[in-house]
Amino acid sequence: MKDRLSLKAAISAALLASLAGCSTTTETTEVVPGWQPDTTYNVTILHTNDNHGRFWHSRHGEYGMAARKTLIDNLRTEAEAQGSSVLLLSGGDINTGVPESDLLDAEPDFKGMTMIGYDAMALGNHEFDNSLDVLEKQMQWADFPMLSANIYDKATGKRKYQAYEIFEKNGLRIAVIGLTTEDTSKIGNPEFIGELDFRDPKAEAKKLIAELEATEKPDIIIATTHMGHYEDGKRGINAPGDVALARYLDSGSLDMIVGGHSQEPVCMEGPNMYNKSFKPGDECKPDSQNGTWIVQAHEWGKYVGKADFEFRNGELNLVSYDLIPVNLKKKIKVNGEKKRVFIQSEIPKDKEIYDFLKPYQDKGQDKLSVKIAETNGKLEGDRNVVRFQQTNLGRMIAAAHKERAKADFSVMNSGGVRDSIEAGDVTYKDVLTVQPFANMLTYTDMSGAEVLDYLNVVATKPVDSGAYAQFYGIAMTVSPEGVSDVVINGEPLDPNKVYRFTVPSYNAAGGDGYPKIVGHPGNVNTGFVDAEVLKDFLEKNSPIDVNKYEPNDEIVYK
Numbered sequence: 419m420k421d422r423l424s425l426k427a428a429i430s431a432a433l434l435a436s437l438a439g440c441s442t443t444t445e446t447t448e449v450v451p452g453w454q455p456d457t458t459y460n461v462t463i464l465h466t467n468d469n470h471g472r473f474w475h476s477r478h479g480e481y482g483m484a485a486r487k488t489l490i491d492n493l494r495t496e497a498e499a500q501g502s503s504v505l506l507l508s509g510g511d512i513n514t515g516v517p518e519s520d521l522l523d524a525e526p527d528f529k530g531m532t533m534i535g536y537d538a539m540a541l542g543n544h545e546f547d548n549s550l551d552v553l554e555k556q557m558q559w560a561d562f563p564m565l566s567a568n569i570y571d572k573a574t575g576k577r578k579y580q581a582y583e584i585f586e587k588n589g590l591r592i593a594v595i596g597l598t599t600e601d602t603s604k605i606g607n608p609e610f611i612g613e614l615d616f617r618d619p620k621a622e623a624k625k626l627i628a629e630l631e632a633t634e635k636p637d638i639i640i641a642t643t644h645m646g647h648y649e650d651g652k653r654g655i656n657a658p659g660d661v662a663l664a665r666y667l668d669s670g671s672l673d674m675i676v677g678g679h680s681q682e683p684v685c686m687e688g689p690n691m692y693n694k695s696f697k698p699g700d701e702c703k704p705d706s707q708n709g710t711w712i713v714q715a716h717e718w719g720k721y722v723g724k725a726d727f728e729f730r731n732g733e734l735n736l737v738s739y740d741l742i743p744v745n746l747k748k749k750i751k752v753n754g755e756k757k758r759v760f761i762q763s764e765i766p767k768d769k770e771i772y773d774f775l776k777p778y779q780d781k782g783q784d785k786l787s788v789k790i791a792e793t794n795g796k797l798e799g800d801r802n803v804v805r806f807q808q809t810n811l812g813r814m815i816a817a818a819h820k821e822r823a824k825a826d827f828s829v830m831n832s833g834g835v836r837d838s839i840e841a842g843d844v845t846y847k848d849v850l851t852v853q854p855f856a857n858m859l860t861y862t863d864m865s866g867a868e869v870l871d872y873l874n875v876v877a878t879k880p881v882d883s884g885a886y887a888q889f890y891g892i893a894m895t896v897s898p899e900g901v902s903d904v905v906i907n908g909e910p911l912d913p914n915k916v917y918r919f920t921v922p923s924y925n926a927a928g929g930d931g932y933p934k935i936v937g938h939p940g941n942v943n944t945g946f947v948d949a950e951v952l953k954d955f956l957e958k959n960s961p962i963d964v965n966k967y968e969p970n971d972e973i974v975y976k
């Protein structure tokens with residue numbers, strides 16, 4: 419395929435030549451750009467990603483859509499006053515992560531985004547946590563397109579969702595295409611996504627860009643993606659992300675990637691090297707790969723990213739980039755006491771959207787007290803029991819994790835079990851009392867040999883500590899020297915076989931003195947919050963028979 423920039427340069431040269439009165443070829447006359455030669459056009463791209471139910475501010479008053487709207491309104495006014503065209507994009511994953519939002523199918527989040535004025539978003543993997551009719555409903559709530567070019571309907575062989583949108587801005591044609599990680603099919607609920615085919619987004623992007631060049635003839639092409647950004651493309655067992663996408667395409671054929679999924683502020687130190695010391699308010703240099711700028715604004719609306727471009731004679735150049743914190747705070751010591759203070763001056767909440775969202779927040783909280791399940795006995799999570807022995811609740815939480823991640827076995831730190839659930843009716847509030855930390859479910863693929871090393875550390879953690887582990891889907895003998903007789907799926911552990919197990923994100927990061935497995939090539943953070951996974955498990959298995967989860971000497975301590 420011909421390079422798009424050089425094609426545009428050729429067109430502008432032809433135009434210049436014809437303006438100068440020279441005779442010129444007529445090959446390109448059917449392509450009439452809306453822009454004028456030797457004229458500079460300013461384009462501002464604002465972006466967020468991975469909202470994950472955070473329509474409301476945190477309990478410390480950080481982020482939230484009301485402050486986000488004030489900030490975006492101000493940025494928009496400022497940019498437009500300078501003649502800039504503005505697009506506001508999201509890298510997807512609006513759903514899942516906060517009970518008040520989850521219980522309302524993220525209605526406040528999608529309606530809030532509409533009020534803020536989003537122009538388009540990528541469909542993220544968590545948009546498929548619910549059944550497809552919920553997504554259809556969300557598309558009605560959103561008055562902006564939810565894009566994905568690489569999701570196909572298996573039955574028809576056609577694209578299931580809108581692949582791209584064209585925006586006309588000051589004579590410029592800007593194409594925004596959407597792409598979704600292939601990993602959606604791995605972790606998604608087959609009941610909901612069985613009819614969908616998540617194809618290679620890199621190949622789809624290449625195909626779609628070629629189509630657009632032939633038909634829509636955009637001046638600028640931006641991909642809003644939910645694929646993840648991995649430093650230097652090192653992705654472990656994750657599906658290829660934004661770096662792989664940019665490297666795969668013809669150089670310069672994609673101007674920008676507005677990403678999501680890996681939930682990082684993409685701020686670089688140098689080529690292929692993260693700025694590991696980046697703090698909110700610092701300067702942020704976006705990634706650049708093969709002629710494509712790549713940006714991502716961490717998560718939850720903590721930041722709004724702002725990229726200012728200049729378009730001139732068919733060329734697009736980044737002039738400045740900023741990752742602007744939305745009421746983020748830091749802890750400081752005042753007279754020996756720790757206090758949270760705003761890192762930058764406080765952004766006031768927009769009153770209109772605040773008043774609009776408040777009833778949803780209240781309604782969500784009311785719903786937390788509604789019965790979700792019942793149990794025929796006590797689910798044991800008392801601190802003086804769960805930190806000393808395997809219990810039905812510890813094992814049930816691990817069972818819920820095992821099922822959600824389609825894992826072979828599960829490890830659950832007892833310090834992450836904060837209370838019991840009494841016999842009788844169970845509410846979401848009860849679940850949040852047991853699991854208040856919003857840890858994420860992670861899973862890891864490891865060889866049996868590595869699994870044995872891992873178990874030798876985590877299974878031998880002492881009792882009377884939060885590190886003491888609850889297990890499900892595995893049997894073994896534990897002595898102070900280590901573990902033996904490990905049985906998984908009814909078979910002795912095979913050192914050469916690959917096993918999948920889950921552990922909460924806190925422990926995956928090394929919490930409780932567990933081996934740090936974040937960064938292990940087999941480690942994946944699913945983004946599912948522990949309380950939601952437990953709630954869903956309780957709902958599906960209600961009425962709960964506690965006997966099913968009683969320990970039965972699976973773990974023998976010597």
Ligand SMILES: [Zn+2]
Pocket residue numbers: 511542543544644678679680945
């Ligand atoms: Zn995601």
